Amino acid sequence: MRLRNPFGRRPKEFPSHLWTQCPSCGEMLFNKQLARNLNVCTKCGHHFKLGAKERVEILADPRSFRETDADLSSTDPLGFVDSKPYPERIAAAQAKTGRRDAVITGDAALAGIPVVLAVMDFEFMGGSMGGVVGEKVTRAAERALAERKPLVIVAASGGARMQEGTIALMQMAKTIGAIARLDAAGIPFVTVLTDPTTGGVLASFASLGDIVLAEPGALIGFSGARVTSETIGEKLPTGFQRAEFLLEHGFVDQVVPRDQLKERIGFFLNAFRVAGQDLRWSL
Amino acid sequence: MRLRNPFGRRPKEFPSHLWTQCPSCGEMLFNKQLARNLNVCTKCGHHFKLGAKERVEILADPRSFRETDADLSSTDPLGFVDSKPYPERIAAAQAKTGRRDAVITGDAALAGIPVVLAVMDFEFMGGSMGGVVGEKVTRAAERALAERKPLVIVAASGGARMQEGTIALMQMAKTIGAIARLDAAGIPFVTVLTDPTTGGVLASFASLGDIVLAEPGALIGFSGARVTSETIGEKLPTGFQRAEFLLEHGFVDQVVPRDQLKERIGFFLNAFRVAGQDLRWSL
């Protein structure tokens, strides 16, 4: 897997298929070692992006994950064309990722607890939410409700998918509708905000977890920082829209290093399960 | 009735039983005319304090008010003595006001709608809330619940009554408990914040109206302005803790001139009644 480095300079003196430069501390990191460390810089702890498949692997108990709705793919509701037609963009993203759209959903055990798990894939058109992401997240929530299992969603998204226009916008209401039913039924919902989680995904299900966790340094915001900066005609302060900024402003429960995520989620789900025994969502 | 003027200079050139100087515009107002104008300055609209009895008169439809629990009076739970014993203070306040404690409660019609009405009396020990105010407000809320009638409370208070110590503090939980049941039953609750509404009364039932109205210029705040000013070691800006300040900061629905209060409350109660017809609180 070739790592993208959107923030810092490109590595110069090392062949990029072997080495990656940490944008935070400048350290040159051997790719294989980086991958073994869950794409976290061994020197400074900088969290690089992590692929959706790898994300499922570090959260689901071994061999517990059963993918659902993997074959759903998008049509082109608007007949959308910019520099190339939307169907061509989808095809390219599918070829690149080997996945039909920007989220993986399925049933899994997490720290021994049966859950419904959804992991967004930033590599697929920036993790944008169109009809397929909306449908799969909604089905995941509906299955969690029907089977009274907690729902865990790992968000990574630039927002709603422009190429599906208002149909993409309506996915916000669609997914929230399903989440609201989960909430009313007292079933736990945990979200993990990873780099980046922005726009219509943050402004829908991602913000509504009973517990909202974030990875260190993750970019999290409603408006793009460029837009915000242009709005006030000033540079934004360092750390604006980062996970720690949201923690300070009250929107994130905890900033959790990647290697502790699974255990942490498991702790919360277990607390809710023990308390709810024979009462509500646990079986 | 002699009017107190806590803000401005004392009238100088006129005998004070005949004339009152407006602290806002300086106009000398003939007391009888001022009373006819509901204690509102005829020149600038400054709202002087209004007695509890007069308040009942301008809110309740003619001859509709039936007072309840008028004979409740306080004991001395702490055996409290400062410069004089608490029972002596009560006796003095009772003699001064002809009332047993700092709130009048009763059944009334307001713009034709049967309501439970409670009006606090700032003249009685600064409208402070001890056991009697707490008990009467709680009974008012319980009667509103039992008879499914809206509850209207006009607040005027310096806060909890120090002389009853933590027993006074517990009146906040007591009254809120009753208000919470009213809320759960979908019965309307309107509060009117008058000059002044502060401390433990503002931090309990007074802030929890479905509709919160305030009179122009009324002092409304949690901490005394003196305490707040000392906390930051600076003078507070003009208008701090006034009704308009609370409107701007989102805690008051409307600032309503005294002569429009009854009609305004009636409008809201009528809207709620029509909508709830044959459904919930209306009979």
Next chain:
Amino acid sequence: MSMIDRIVGGLRPPAPGSTAGNGHLAADAGLIVDASEMTARRTTPWMAVQTARNITRPHALEVIAGAFERFQELHGDRSFRDDPAIVGGIAELDGRPVVVVGQQKGASTEENIQRNFGMPHPEGYRKAIRLYRVAEKFHLPLVTLVDTPGAYPGPEGEERGQAESIASAIRALTTLATPIVVVVLGEGGSGGALALGVGDIVLALENSIYSVISPEGAAAILFRSATEAERAAQAMRLAAPDLLELGVVDALIPEPAGGAHTDHDATTRAIKTALVAQLDRLARVPVADLLSTRYERFRAFGTILEPPNEAPAPRRPWWARGSVRDLFLRMRI
């Protein structure tokens, strides 16, 4: 590829079907329910954007003053500030008390500065949520008026939780136990519009727009140039007739010949007629049915391909499904 197209919802079938689907909406109100009726009147998407943004169009408070009676504004979010970009309160609509909440643009630069050009801060959405709850508690129908370029994108909005407030407002609407009619007055800008945009019936004025991102924003991203906004507008299908075809709105409220800005009174009357007719219908529907139909309405958006082996039975679009059709039939009574 051995897939069959499976429409999970979204796109309306061509004219005859769609008229059958929600023709009842037009019954009393003179609403446009079939975009093909509008062919002659359609302008270019870019013209539509300009018209929807025309500063002389009737804005929320003016519509409230004209279409409702005895409006009493309620202020504040009960925790930070009264946001002037969102207005709301209790009013009567043809004698029926309702809660009305709308985004407020200005009719002048001065007023626009005071109203922040109709771009709410988080406290505006939190005020809206509070008013939604008043409607629910007292069984008052809710009318929302959408007219915003979008939620304010400045740093204070980010600090105070623009995203969280929008998500919470949408959540409140999806489960609000009272009838809701949405009217898009002018500009329906993104999530900041949707926070007022979830209802049982979604109407739009004939020259309004509704989009996932502003055409300028889309152009900056897609064509790396804000001057390509016209091209982006074309691609985005954001004009009212497009929205009708896409099922994003249920019907259009016709504007006077020259556009809403040429005759405010006529526009307001048309809005009132539409609202009265829709609320009359919704008032007869049990709240549980409203909630399940509202859920299905938004549940159905999105056109996707699904292989047949995972799809035991094709699903019909929401407006053609039994329960929903039953509801509409009942609503016609």
Next chain:
Amino acid sequence: MSMIDRIVGGLRPPAPGSTAGNGHLAADAGLIVDASEMTARRTTPWMAVQTARNITRPHALEVIAGAFERFQELHGDRSFRDDPAIVGGIAELDGRPVVVVGQQKGASTEENIQRNFGMPHPEGYRKAIRLYRVAEKFHLPLVTLVDTPGAYPGPEGEERGQAESIASAIRALTTLATPIVVVVLGEGGSGGALALGVGDIVLALENSIYSVISPEGAAAILFRSATEAERAAQAMRLAAPDLLELGVVDALIPEPAGGAHTDHDATTRAIKTALVAQLDRLARVPVADLLSTRYERFRAFGTILEPPNEAPAPRRPWWARGSVRDLFLRMRI
């Protein structure tokens, strides 16, 4: 005056009766339920104030770390800021998951500045409300730890609704459908304390205080001099044994001989023992009974005179009434 005294609640009867009233509380936990037992140990009220405020007393996070296991802090009010003067999260108490929320003072000047001397802003109370709701949603018992001079009285607090946030927090607790145990650790300052102080069982450490206003504040008002605080403290009956006599707290947790600050471990162990015993009891009570008993508990405060003609039958204090006594009896099983 032809009135008869009618005690609507509040004051506890003398020793023997009160032990009978809530003697069960002491059963497993070594609690003090009769103030007369403490006569030998009582200090002056002013000493009590100093001890309760001692900066080296164990504060909330330390009590949580010692009495609970696996604490995971949850942050933020979801609308403005994470207030460091209120901490809370999920932890295990003797293996049972609970939500715990407390006011946090510092153990040094530096830490006190960071924690604002344990004086919460409105966003702190809103964080508390959010955590209360987490407890309710997932049927987790709630433990609150009271330790504050009071809500922060600065202008930002007024701007953001100190009073509204306290009232809302109290309202949330009065109807929260899960067991609640309150522990007053040190200083229970006014409404800012009560926002965490409404529960099914209210305990207090032996040297804690609880008052409607600080002694300094009372002195400034009553005697026009802050230096008369000692005299005010005497009049206010704010020390733990007074609170027990007044029924404001149900029982006291004994402190080590020199005070809680001399032995943090022993103090924490005593708190844990008390909490485990109370939660064991409350866990067996149906939630509807908890709620009605909680209502009656606070409903009963206040001693008033009422003429007999308006009082058909004298009311008994809450802890002696049938329903409540039944509950306590059930809780002893």
